[in-house]
Amino acid sequence: MAGILIVAHTPIASAMLDFVDHIYGSIPDKIQALDIPAHEDTKISAQRLQAAVDLVSESKQVLILTDILGATPANVAGKFALNDTDNQIMVITGLNLSMLLRAVSHRHEPLEQIVEKSLQGGMQGVVKIRTSAKMTIE
Numbered sequence: 251m252a253g254i255l256i257v258a259h260t261p262i263a264s265a266m267l268d269f270v271d272h273i274y275g276s277i278p279d280k281i282q283a284l285d286i287p288a289h290e291d292t293k294i295s296a297q298r299l300q301a302a303v304d305l306v307s308e309s310k311q312v313l314i315l316t317d318i319l320g321a322t323p324a325n326v327a328g329k330f331a332l333n334d335t336d337n338q339i340m341v342i343t344g345l346n347l348s349m350l351l352r353a354v355s356h357r358h359e360p361l362e363q364i365v366e367k368s369l370q371g372g373m374q375g376v377v378k379i380r381t382s383a384k385m386t387i388e
Contacts, residue, residue, distance in 0.1 A: 252361050253280040253306025254353050257299065257327050258317035258345060260285035266315075266350055278354060280306040286323045295326045303330070303337060311361040312339045313353055313368065319343040340365050348375025 256263040267283035284302045286295050303312055314331065316324040324343045331339040338361055342349070352371030356364050 251280060251309055251358050252311040252313055252364055253282075253303070253308065254357060255299075255302050255306060255312060255314045255327075256281075256283045256345065256350065257286065257302075257314055257323045258284075259321065259323060260287045262317050262345075263323075266345065266347070269347060270350065270354055273351065274354070278357070280308060280357070281354065282306050284323075286326070290322075292322065292326055295322065296330055299326055299330050303334070303339070307337050310337045312337050313357075313361060313364055314339060314341045315345045315350060315353060315368070316341060316343045317345050342368055342372070344372060346372050346375050348372055 256266045258266065263283035263285045267277060267281070270281060271277050282302050282305055284298060306312055314327045316327050318324060324341065327341045331341050340361055342365060349368050349372030353364055353368040356367040359367070
């Protein structure tokens with residue numbers, strides 16, 4: 251089973267993990283959140299990321315979900331994934347709740363499939379809701 255790390259700006263990662271807890275009734279094994287505070291030294295972020303990977307990498311496969319491309323969490327995760335020779339690590343940016351649910355639901359599959367399912371979930375979860383005169387919000 252692949253490990254899943256949510257790496258995002260504080261408090262997004264923890265909030266996303268709370269959502270998983272809400273949906274599943276508990277946090278499944280090998281899923282962790284790592285909040286990256288504003289202005290944290292990237293060396294410290296990388297060290298904390300290493301510790302988190304160590305906690306979830308039982309199968310040596312880890313999916314890291316980050317909030318936004320080009321920001322510190324994604325940059326730290328991307329560099330880490332390139333330099334980690336002990337694990338197969340894949341990073342996806344643009345985290346949303348649909349993506350996260352897909353990753354958790356498919357975490358028993360091979361890492362490549364988890365990535366594809368997560369990307370599909372993330373894209374399918376972004377839609378425009380049609381509004382009409384009949385639609386009311388209470």
